[in-house]
Amino acid sequence: MSSSKSITPKNLQRIPGGVNAARGFLSAAASCGIKRTGPLRPDLCLVVSEEPATAAGVFTTNLVKAAPVLLSRSHLEKGSARAVLLNSGNANACTGVPGLRAAEQTANATAIALGLHADEVLLCSTGRIGVQLPVAKMLPGISSAALALKKTPAAATASARSIMTSDSVPKQSAYEVKVGRKTFRIGGMSKGAGMISPNMATMLCVITTDATVPTSFLRKVLGDVTSRTFNCITVDGDCSTNDTVLTLANGASSVEIRTIPEKKVFAEALHAVCADLARAIVADGEGTSRVIELIVKGAKTEADATRVGRAIANSQLVKCAWAGADPNWGRILDAAGYAGASLDPDKVDIAYNGTLAAKNGMGCQDLKGEALLRKIAAKKEFSIVVDLHLGKGEARLLTTDLTEDYVRLNLSEFSL
Amino acid sequence: MSSSKSITPKNLQRIPGGVNAARGFLSAAASCGIKRTGPLRPDLCLVVSEEPATAAGVFTTNLVKAAPVLLSRSHLEKGSARAVLLNSGNANACTGVPGLRAAEQTANATAIALGLHADEVLLCSTGRIGVQLPVAKMLPGISSAALALKKTPAAATASARSIMTSDSVPKQSAYEVKVGRKTFRIGGMSKGAGMISPNMATMLCVITTDATVPTSFLRKVLGDVTSRTFNCITVDGDCSTNDTVLTLANGASSVEIRTIPEKKVFAEALHAVCADLARAIVADGEGTSRVIELIVKGAKTEADATRVGRAIANSQLVKCAWAGADPNWGRILDAAGYAGASLDPDKVDIAYNGTLAAKNGMGCQDLKGEALLRKIAAKKEFSIVVDLHLGKGEARLLTTDLTEDYVRLNLSEFSL
Numbered sequence: 074m075s076s077s078k079s080i081t082p083k084n085l086q087r088i089p090g091g092v093n094a095a096r097g098f099l100s101a102a103a104s105c106g107i108k109r110t111g112p113l114r115p116d117l118c119l120v121v122s123e124e125p126a127t128a129a130g131v132f133t134t135n136l137v138k139a140a141p142v143l144l145s146r147s148h149l150e151k152g153s154a155r156a157v158l159l160n161s162g163n164a165n166a167c168t169g170v171p172g173l174r175a176a177e178q179t180a181n182a183t184a185i186a187l188g189l190h191a192d193e194v195l196l197c198s199t200g201r202i203g204v205q206l207p208v209a210k211m212l213p214g215i216s217s218a219a220l221a222l223k224k225t226p227a228a229a230t231a232s233a234r235s236i237m238t239s240d241s242v243p244k245q246s247a248y249e250v251k252v253g254r255k256t257f258r259i260g261g262m263s264k265g266a267g268m269i270s271p272n273m274a275t276m277l278c279v280i281t282t283d284a285t286v287p288t289s290f291l292r293k294v295l296g297d298v299t300s301r302t303f304n305c306i307t308v309d310g311d312c313s314t315n316d317t318v319l320t321l322a323n324g325a326s327s328v329e330i331r332t333i334p335e336k337k338v339f340a341e342a343l344h345a346v347c348a349d350l351a352r353a354i355v356a357d358g359e360g361t362s363r364v365i366e367l368i369v370k371g372a373k374t375e376a377d378a379t380r381v382g383r384a385i386a387n388s389q390l391v392k393c394a395w396a397g398a399d400p401n402w403g404r405i406l407d408a409a410g411y412a413g414a415s416l417d418p419d420k421v422d423i424a425y426n427g428t429l430a431a432k433n434g435m436g437c438q439d440l441k442g443e444a445l446l447r448k449i450a451a452k453k454e455f456s457i458v459v460d461l462h463l464g465k466g467e468a469r470l471l472t473t474d475l476t477e478d479y480v481r482l483n484l485s486e487f488s489l
Numbered sequence: 490m491s492s493s494k495s496i497t498p499k500n501l502q503r504i505p506g507g508v509n510a511a512r513g514f515l516s517a518a519a520s521c522g523i524k525r526t527g528p529l530r531p532d533l534c535l536v537v538s539e540e541p542a543t544a545a546g547v548f549t550t551n552l553v554k555a556a557p558v559l560l561s562r563s564h565l566e567k568g569s570a571r572a573v574l575l576n577s578g579n580a581n582a583c584t585g586v587p588g589l590r591a592a593e594q595t596a597n598a599t600a601i602a603l604g605l606h607a608d609e610v611l612l613c614s615t616g617r618i619g620v621q622l623p624v625a626k627m628l629p630g631i632s633s634a635a636l637a638l639k640k641t642p643a644a645a646t647a648s649a650r651s652i653m654t655s656d657s658v659p660k661q662s663a664y665e666v667k668v669g670r671k672t673f674r675i676g677g678m679s680k681g682a683g684m685i686s687p688n689m690a691t692m693l694c695v696i697t698t699d700a701t702v703p704t705s706f707l708r709k710v711l712g713d714v715t716s717r718t719f720n721c722i723t724v725d726g727d728c729s730t731n732d733t734v735l736t737l738a739n740g741a742s743s744v745e746i747r748t749i750p751e752k753k754v755f756a757e758a759l760h761a762v763c764a765d766l767a768r769a770i771v772a773d774g775e776g777t778s779r780v781i782e783l784i785v786k787g788a789k790t791e792a793d794a795t796r797v798g799r800a801i802a803n804s805q806l807v808k809c810a811w812a813g814a815d816p817n818w819g820r821i822l823d824a825a826g827y828a829g830a831s832l833d834p835d836k837v838d839i840a841y842n843g844t845l846a847a848k849n850g851m852g853c854q855d856l857k858g859e860a861l862l863r864k865i866a867a868k869k870e871f872s873i874v875v876d877l878h879l880g881k882g883e884a885r886l887l888t889t890d891l892t893e894d895y896v897r898l899n900l901s902e903f904s905l
Contacts, residue, residue, distance in 0.1 A: 469837040
């Protein structure tokens with residue numbers, strides 16, 4: 074992810090508030106008992122705009138799409154929305170026609186509670202697949218959340234907490250952005266942790282902004298930014314049925330995004346929020362002990378670079394070596410070799426934090442150098458550059474190691 | 490793998506002896522100290538035919554090919570061979586020109602010790618990648634193995650042991666095969682354990698037979714059988730630099746494989762040996778607690794069935810659920826959805842040992858049925874049928890779960 078090391082533009086200032094940072098947005102969480110076990114935890118939230126907002130979404134590429142994905146996609150066709158209902162504990166995926174009906178019921182209940190049309194409500198669900206949504210449990214939660222809507226950072230944090238599954242921390246980001254002499258705000262929340270792969274897997278993200286953004290541009294910029302942030306992270310290579318990134322722009326700041334310079338500033342701001350949230354997802358990957366920035370360069374094409382990057386980042390053996398602090402360039406080269414990309418093994422260089430481990434496809438360090446590499450591989454964060462020396466194709470991925478904890482956390486889904 | 494449940498043809502009888510089962514083959518193991526740590530263990534062996542033999546090989550599809558793969562492939566161009574030198578502890582992969590020279594040196598030394606031409610010697614290596622082969626340590630081992638060659642089953646077992654890395658048991662299989670009133674024998678050994686994927690990964694296999702088999706047919710049948718056995722197993726989805734399946738046919742039985750019925754019998758016999766060895770590799774997969782036979786049917790094409798099968802069998806989340814005895818059909822459907830194959834989620838059925846877990850893409854069991862599914866998923870071996878109901882494409886894979894032990898075993902490669 075290109076932003077992870079880049080400097081935040083000068084006109085962007087971090088602020089608190091997550092989805093409530095932008096003016097005219099409110100949120101609230103509720104506890105409905107959707108999760109099977111344990112004490113009653115917040116498992117539902119609403120994010121609501123006081124005024125009509127343009128809206129856009131990016132969804133999972135999995136052919137198996139959850140009911141909330143199908144419904145939100147259809148509601149977004151008109152390019153606007155007012156509210157998002159999110160829940161954890163149940164993905165409402167692989168639930169057929171009854172699942173779609175259940176999703177519609179919750180959207181209707183939300184619309185009634187907020188005085189909106191049902192098609193102004195978007196939905197996000199995460200949790201166990203293949204179990205019908207407990208609508209009866211959710212209806213009182215929707216009502217109480219609608220009555221408890223607040224503009225505070227605390228309410229935003231409660232919402233971010235309510236969508237956590239195996240996440241260990243709520244994930245939020247927000248910025249105040251200068252455009253000329255005016256400012257607008259943009260912020261968001263996300264959840265991730267397991268089943269994270271390029272092409273967004275079991276990750277939900279809601280971004281709100283008080284800029285005025287035409288739908289057509291919002292759709293385009295959200296697609297571009299997503300491909301360079303959320304689609305460049307991978308925890309386990311799995312791709313979920315529920316991935317969703319939603320953006321609502323309500324214009325409450327009266328800053329209009331029309332000119333090319335304004336669009337550039339907005340894209341940077343959206344990128345900053347998405348990059349923060351994507352990085353937070355990787356850093357909180359299930360059982361993760363390290364975050365690795367993987368840069369593949371010198372590939373024949375960008376597509377080849379991406380293939381090689383994903384093969385490496387999703388290799389169980391490579392990920393295990395990272396968990397073991399083993400700077401094992403051999404497994405990296407091996408994965409590159411089966412990625413399906415053009416490759417000349419005798420030209421490949423592999424470096425950890427700038428220290429070459431392999432040059433021209435062969436180990437190039439003496440004992441002292443190897444000790445240095447082991448020190449780097451033992452860090453909580455490091456970068457790996459794989460240079461294929463074949464062309465100008467480049468790809469950047471943010472990924473994690475594969476630990477025994479990951480396996481332990483995923484032995485069964487009953488805990489989600 | 491189609492054979493795993495099939496009945497051995499009547500004309501095939503299991504016999505002991507592994508690579509020594511066929512007449513005119515000898516083998517011996519030696520301890521050279523190639524492995525970095527631990528007590529001196531057997532880490533090298535020779536398999537030798539008394540007479541010239543036709544020979545064929547199938548090798549890794551990884552673009553990063555180890556030196557022994559490059560050399561063996563080149564020596565096999567003429568379609569014959571007399572001896573195979575195998576070693577564990579060092580893969581001689583990613584070792585560049587010095588690695589190729591080292592491979593040639595060991596082939597030369599073997600040829601001298603056995604009175605052969607160097608190009609009659611084939612090589613197999615497995616172990617750590619990226620470290621130069623310790624030729625000086627291997628030369629005395631080659632000499633002593635050459636002097637110790639024996640025809641006994643014990644010698645074959647010692648050889649099978651010498652190529653083990655993280656394998657927990659030696660892997661051998663052999664049959665006596667009736668053709669009319671004559672018999673020939675065929676047997677082999679393999680090693681596997683980690684880095685096993687479709688397209689053969691860090692698996693070595695040597696098969697010997699005393700039938701007379703023309704090179705052209707031997708090449709064809711070995712390719713066919715490999716694609717239906719070794720290429721249908723997956724442990725971790727990684728694909729190694731060193732995969733090799735070699736077959737030598739020395740004609741010592743004076744049974745000639747010429748006619749179509751004879752070819753059919755030979756193909757069945759070769760399939761029986763390869764299926765045994767492939768199954769043994771999966772069952773001994775690193776940290777494996779279960780073996781799962783995965784059958785994808787009703788796909789639009791066979792290629793689609795294979796895509797879906799591999800996506801499921803290589804999904805970390807699916808494999809973790811198997812480790813946890815969780816009959817989680819949702820994760821299976823999720824993986825099918827991102828496999829890149831044609832799929833209508835609302836048509837998919839998923840069954841464990843014949844008991845439907847999902848019908849038309851939705852869970853279809855009551856509490857009693859779910860309890861039964863959990864019982865099946867807790868077995869050491871079970872089958873899963875995923876029926877896409879779109880066409881006639883079918884694929885069969887043998888795979889394993891993903892355990893904490895797998896991760897522990899792969900934290901570093903120093904133990905191999």
